[in-house]
Amino acid sequence: MLKNQLHSPARRRRFGITLAIGVLVATGIAVTVPTAAAMAAEQSRLDAPPSKIESAAAAEAVTAGRAALTDAASAVVAAQSSGLDLGDASTAVDTSGLLDAMEELSDVDSLTALELPIVRVEASAEIASVTTQTAALRERQDAAAAAKQAAEAEAAAVEAAAAALANANTPDGAKATAAAIAADQYGWGSGEFECLNSLWEKESGWNYEAYNEDGGATGIPQSLPGDKMASFGADWATNATTQIRWGLDYIQRAYGSPCAAWGHSQSVNWY
Structure with missing residues (x-):
């Protein structure tokens, strides 16, 4: 709930300033309330639009996120249609956090120069999470395929041995x-x-x-x-x-x- 409340830039700023002053007062540190001019200057800095470099980095993060989502979807479809015994664990990949982060990054104009790096770091973490889940799912599928192949090879060996025995016994x-x-x-x-x-x-x-x-x-x-x-x-x-x-x-x-x-x-x- 707290994360949703902080989506608004204005709310984030108010929460940050209030929290900072509250912490200082609680610890007994003298607090000097900024002047109106100083606060206006700080607000202007916080409200500054992202630079072209920051916007380009956000676009790259969105591209990477889409690639991670596509790869995850491919892995899930392959696992669920393989017919292999993958155990009781889910074959789904949780992409909800990445989708939320990408939605925020896709609207760069609504983010300030201060907020964009934070959202981009969140997106990077979510991309890493989805990538890790996807790799783990593929490893489970590979292990299940190897186990099935080994079982089939063992069954074939037993069948061949039985056939050889039957032939030798004539x-x-x-x-x-x-x-x-x-x-x-x-x-x-x-x-x-x-x-x-x-x-x-x-x-x-x-x-x-x-x-x-x-x-x-x-x-x-x-x-x-x-x-x-x-x-x-x-x-x-x-x-x-x-x-x-x-x-x-x-x-x-x-x-x-x-x-x-x-x-x-x-x-x-x-x-």
Whole structure:
């Protein structure tokens, strides 16, 4: 309410003079009331119109204010139409103070040389406030966009991993996986893989869910018991690749190569 009462230049002057005299009297300082001529001279100084430089500065402030308002409006529209989760905080930018200051600056002729700098400082502060709010809103939108992108990437990775697992768990996928691991980790080429293919085709048909009801042998390599394969992964019961890694390691340790293991199997019907 006080700010509204002081909008009038005359009221501002009266309030300032009254307040100054009141403070001096209250503190016990002697007050000399100016003469009528002195007061008239002071009033003439206060009522002096702004200089061209001051008026130009006011115009620049108005231009800067309009730019800040346009930028704020753009940020608000972008945030509200983004469809992103920006949290519970408002997506609005408070521009009321800037609009009031710009309205005062737009009527430079009604301001004196003393009042114009004050209003211009107020406008600068409001421009800074709007700019800060706009930047904060954009940061929230950027953070929300990054969070959404990360969530989508994680979901895509999970989906890809599930698809890869499903593919590896098929007989053809398991064979391809076994051939790659055998070559990369053990240096076993196509000849050894032919033996491995024959061995595990006989044992399980390359079915990771294979289970021998008689003895309890499990999975593609027919591990006995099946939980031996846990040394290569807790998912040994559902992941063909884990079973393959365990089976190849077992063959290397027990027989040295798939062809040796296949030869043993042909001789005694087990390996």
